[in-house]
Amino acid sequence: MIPSLIKYLQTPVQTNRNLLADLSDDNRGLPILTDSPCHHTEGCTLCAEECVASAIVLQQDREPHVTLDLGACIACGRCTDVCPTGTITVSRSTRRAVTRRDDLVLKSGDIVPVPVLASKSPFRNSMVVRYVSTGDNATDMEVGACQNPIFDVGRFGIQFTASPRFADALLIGGPVPLAMQQPLRLCLDAMAEPKVVIAVGTQAITGGLLRGRYARANGVTTVVEPDVWIPGNPPHPWLIIHGLLLAMGNPLVITP
Amino acid sequence: MIQNHFKPAGPFAAEEVPIIQLRARLKTEIQDGNRLGLLTASATSDGHELLTVIISPLGHSVRIINSLLPHDAVTYSSLTPDIPQAHWFEREIADMWGLRPIGHPRMKSLVMHDSFPDNFFPLAAGASLPTSRMRSRRVPYRFTVVQGNGVYEVPVGPVHAGVIEPGHFRFSCLGEVIENLEIRLGFVHRGVEEHLTQCSWQSARYVVEAASSDTSAGNAVAHAFAMESLCGVTVSESVRRLRAACVEIERIACHIGDLAGICADIGFGAGSSAFGVLRAAVLGIAELLTGSRFMTGFLAPFYQRGLPDAAVLTEAASRLTEVGLQLRLTLPLLMDNAGAIERMEGMGIMKPSLAREFGLVGPAARASGIDYDVRKALPTPEYECIEWPIAIWNEGDVLARARVRAHELATSVRLAEALLTGIAVVKQPSCITRLPANATGIGIVEAWRGELIHLVQTDETGRIARYKIKDPSFNNWTALAVSVRGRLLSDFPLCNKSFSLSYSGTDL
Amino acid sequence: MSIYLVRMAIVTCEIVLLPLLLIGILRATRSRLQKRKGPRIFQPFYDFMRLTRKSAVVSEETGPLFRGAPAASLAALLILALVTPWSGLAAPISGDLVLFVFLLAAARMASGLAALDTGTAFGGLGASRESALSILVEPTLVLALAAGAIYEGNLTLNALCQPANGRGGSAYVMPLAAAAIWLAAAVETSRMPVEDPTTHLELTMIHEAQMLEYSGPRLALVEYQSALKLTVLYGLISQFILNEMAIKSSIARVSGTFGLTIAMVVAAAVMDVFLVRLHWRKLPDLLTFGLAFSLVACLLAALRG
Structure with missing residues (x-):
């Protein structure tokens, strides 16, 4: 215990300061x-x-x-x-x-669109996020990883919360199958205005491979139209953070 | 060294047992020390049959029992009264096939929710969901009511406070003490099994990875084994070693994640931070090997595209060694921490006798003294590259489950290192263009949560007619509900984390 | 008169700015200890401003109690801040230790009733847990303050920051009383090892569980109140320590209070990161220590006095 504690105390701050860095060359991207x-x-x-x-x-x-x-x-x-x-x-x-x-x-030949930020976003310096998982637990884990010391979303003024009442942003992962549609609606209704909705991961956007079957796992749009879309299967924490910053209207998403 | 290796490929011993004898037969099987791997239904030309997979850990073998139901029968005599571990299987069969077990002690829906129409059984022949605005006429789900003076209910979920999957917990409490917990799942029922019978078998491997996407490697390997056993082919040892290494790396990442979660649940911020950082290093190794932090879209049945080259394998092995060193330094933060031990000890006890009755699997089973690990019970040569112990504790509490994980971490690091060093880069092209007709294949893997079973059957045209996934969590949910009885409400999150179950893997 | 106005001005400034600043320092320290960069120190101000600009969702199940409670408990805590010499200066309004405990209890009652008013299981749980703990904490607080009063020979709280005898070396009365209040403060301000302030697990929450239904401006008030409570309690503990060190000049006391409060905030952050939350059944044991400290402090004070 004592050597472990000493080692822990000696560890430097782990937060990656290279904001929104490209994925490593090993990654399929x-x-x-x-x-x-x-x-x-x-x-x-x-x-x-x-x-x-x-x-x-x-x-x-x-x-x-x-x-x-x-x-x-x-x-x-x-x-x-x-x-x-x-x-x-x-x-x-x-x-x-x-x-x-x-x-x-x-x-083909598209230029990657540079996001236009709302001039006055109510969440620019502070945003509280409520995460709703609807059946893609790898995305859950990546959203969880955003909160670890390496990615540390807290430094941008983003906090995850236990109550929809506290939340400004609803982050939805997973394909939203039939049985989750009503709970998701209730969660959305419990949030105070202004609020933003973010779909995270391919399954949340369209249902991914599971779409079009009887369980109606066709993505978030069956319940609500998201304001921000984060692709990826599951999205890397940086992609998720990029989406969150976009929802905040944080200029970090434009200036590298 | 075990002499008779379990051969995942090739035909399984299958036998017909009349449905009226099934219950007695299973009872003797379980008394003989065998396991009920899974129980499910399947369509035949003349109605339905029950499929039972029996795993014999001592005989290192797997058998399938087919029990034909009489033509047009929609009921059968429930197995649960004699075989408690069948209780969720039977509820699932009723939901998916409309086959009702007569005499089931607690029959209610498991995965099909009130939002689905009445008499809609997704896997039964001719099932189709009305596309028009449908009105559910289902009998609403009824929770068990605990009666008594001062008993009140605390509903939690389906949307949980943390970054975890949805499910509903209904606590009946007396003061702070939990008298009963009923777990209602099915919120993320996405129709995976039905989808697997509709998509092409080539794309099935991507679908099974989404069955419980935190177990991508485990599901991909179980799928590969099932498909190969269906076709009766084997892959080269290098490919098998790579698969095993991926499963072990997934185990390392997820066990570390669970320990970080346990730290967070007892409010030990330093621990959750240290384990969180370490987990990222393991995900980096997965990324290096497979191009994805969750090893998605990499492992395939019959062949392996893009075997990593020697430099990558060496790099991965050396990074694993480093993780092993870091682990040895970090684990004592939690495992030798007097405050943490006090918090975990005696918490959420699952007695070995009950664990056996419910047929627990994975770390939770091994923490309750059950000597069952697929890697030992159905041994394959790649897992004998080194000698390794199976981690067993008898206490059955949160501490024991944490200790099993800590112990398995060390084992898995050694195993993965050894497995990676033995991979030779030999391209193996896929030789399968179509699946055999009327065949059955089974793949069983010790995924990080425990025994994961894939069962696949083809029809007379060689299409997948039935695909069944049994996630390890399926066996363990009942244990969570039982282990928190008599504990305090505020202890539940810690117990829950120590079981670390998959909702989407159970709901499918 | 002008001295009174200056005192009033300083205390008002501190009431407005210090609580959220302390929370910011606490979170920044905690982040560093968890090896992360963490939020800015002024983040709580941004959070506060964001909440004031939001609308509120109020459940139809709730009544006037729920709506009015944040204002009521804020009033109680503001009076508390005005009668307690927590800044190192004499409080603008004179009050005694009974008033102190009463105001804390009044604020707690308001938030507890509001939580019951929501009709949710978590609100009820939180209210029940908080009141159970408060029964254990109140005697500690009363006795610790009484020890100070007996030692200084004066029941008013202001006597604590104007030590009449100023002897220093209080034969452990002041340190023991300070330790007792520190333990009580862990409960009152929901800090480790009593409650994990970072947790998202409703089932383990005590104080937090009562506030789950608040949103928008009311939530801003509720969050500010817990920060204010922390500031007042830590400031009060500082007075005991400064008395032990026999510091008399106003400037030294104000700056000393500030320094000690920040030190305590850092200590709270260390406890947040390195301690394990105690089991609910073990909490009475912890609070027994507080009670024992304050009892002994009382006895020693009586013997000395």
Whole structure:
């Protein structure tokens, strides 16, 4: 006990000061679409065939192109492995949370949208978050990891709370199956205005692989339209923190 | 060294037992020291059958018992009165298939909620959820009422205060003392088993990882074993070692996370901080090996894409050694802390006799003196790369469960190091293009919560017709409810954390 | 008169600013001890401002008790802050130790009744636990303050910061009384090892469980009150220690109080991080120590006096 305590006391502060740093090179990251020309027009359908989550769609309208819905992507990395032209490639950026659902649907040659922050956000310096888990416990663990000394969301003025009455933000993970829809509604109603809703993880955004079945695990939108969307399966703590800062209107999300 | 290795691949011994003899048969099996692995139902050409998986820890073998139900029968005689561990299985079968056990002592729904329409049984043939605005006519779920002067109820959940999964706890209390706890699950019932029969078998591996996504590696490996046993193929030793290493790394990360949770629940901030930092290091190793902190989308049946190269394996092994050293220095913060020990000792006791009756698995079982670990009961060669002890404590309290975890951490670090050093990079292409018809496969893994079973059956066209996942938590929930009886209300969170159960794995 | 006004001004400033600042220091220290960077020291002010700008959700089950309680308990605690010489200066209003204990109890009663008014299981639990503990704490507080009063030969609280005899070396009366109040303060301000202030587990909460239904501006008031209570109690403990050190000049006492209060806040942070929360059934044992300390302090004071 005593040597352990001494060792603990000697440990320096563990908090990672490299804010929203890119993921390590080991990580598969999330895909992005570059503007490198795609062979789709020549009949290449490899990525869409490989995609088990039906996230990649070959659009046939006016001008054929490929779209990739990060809200359905389970980050398996199969599309980036097969793409012969490097149109779909890996991005290890942790700044992937968005405020509009459409921004999650990537198109070739898209510029990564820079979020526009509300000029007067009520939560810029302080935000209390209530987390509701609806069936994706890896995301629960990553949200929990945001509170560990390494990521330490507390330093941005973010606290997690036990009561919806205290909360400003509702963070929802998991695909919101039928039996969780009513409890989620009640939780939302128990929160005082102003409030924001954040969907965290692919399962929360669309239900992921489990969508479209009898249990109606089709994501948060069956109950409420989120203000911030955080992709990832499960999202890395930095991605979650990026989403939280976005919800706060914290300028840290713009200036690196 | 055990001579007769359990062979996960190949046909299992299967036998037919008439449904009227099943109860007596299971009773003798359990008296003989065998385990009821899982009990479920399946559709046949002529109605339904009950499937029982019997695990023999002494004989290192697994058997399946099929019991045909008479044509059109929707009831059968309940097994629970003689075999207590069947009680949740039977409730689940009733929910999913509409087969009612007659004589079940406490029959009520388990995973299907009042929000689903009445007489909707997702797995029964021809089941479909009305798409129109449906009105539930279900008999509302009724909690057990404890009567007496001064007894009051404390409802908790389904949305919990912490960053944990949803479930409802109904405490009946007398003052601060818990007289009864009823656990209502099913809030995260997502229809995983039905989905697995609808998707292609190639994408099934991604779906099983979402069954309880904190056990991605465990589920992926159990799925791989089940699919390989279905097809009767084996993979190379390197692949098997890599799988075992992934399961061990997941165990290390999650056990450390549980210890951090125990520290947080007793208000010991230094401990939760130290363990939290250590857990991040383990997740870093998982990321290095598999490209994902939770090892998702990596392990596959029949083959292994992207075996890590030698440099990565060496790096992972050396990082594991470092984690082992850090663990040795950090564990005493909790395990030798007099205040913490006092808080955990005698708390939430699960008696060995009861633990046996309920068929507990995993660290909770080993803390109640049950000598059961799939890695020993169904031994495979990769787990014999080193000698390792099985961690057993007899007290059955929170302290014993913490000690089992602490002990297993050291074992798992050694095991994972040894497993990683024996992996040779040999590409093994997938040789399976279609699944055999009318076959059955079982995969059993000691995941970090305990015995995890996947059972897969194909129909005559080679499609997956039945997929059953038995999460380790399924066996242990009852133990949590029983172990807090007579304890104080404020002790419940600590007891709960010491069992550390999965809601989504149980609800599926 | 002008001295009275200056005193009043200083105390008012401290009442407004110090409580939240102390909470900020406490949280920052706790974060450092947990090896994290942690929030800014002024974070509680940001939190307070955010809450005042929010609307409130009030359950239809609640009545006027729930709505009025934060104001009522705030009134009680503000009077408490005005009758107690916790800043090192004589309190603007003169009061005695019975009033002190009464005001604490009045604030507690208001929040307890409000918690019962919500009709939730947690509110009831919290109220019941808090009142059970208060029965154990009150004798300690009364006796510890009485020891000081007997020693100084004056029942008013102000006597504590204007030591009449100023002898110092009180033969353990003052340190023992200070220790007793420190233990009582752990209960009154819901700190470790009695209650984990960082916990999210409703089932283990005592004081916190009573406040779960509050939102918006009322929640801001409730949070400010617990900070104010902590400030007053730690300031009062400082007076006992300063008396032991026989410090008389006003400036030395004010700065000494400030320093000691911060030291106590840091000590509270250390306890938050390194102690294990006691089992509910072990709490009476802890409080027995407090009672024993204050009893012995009383006896010694009576012998000396």
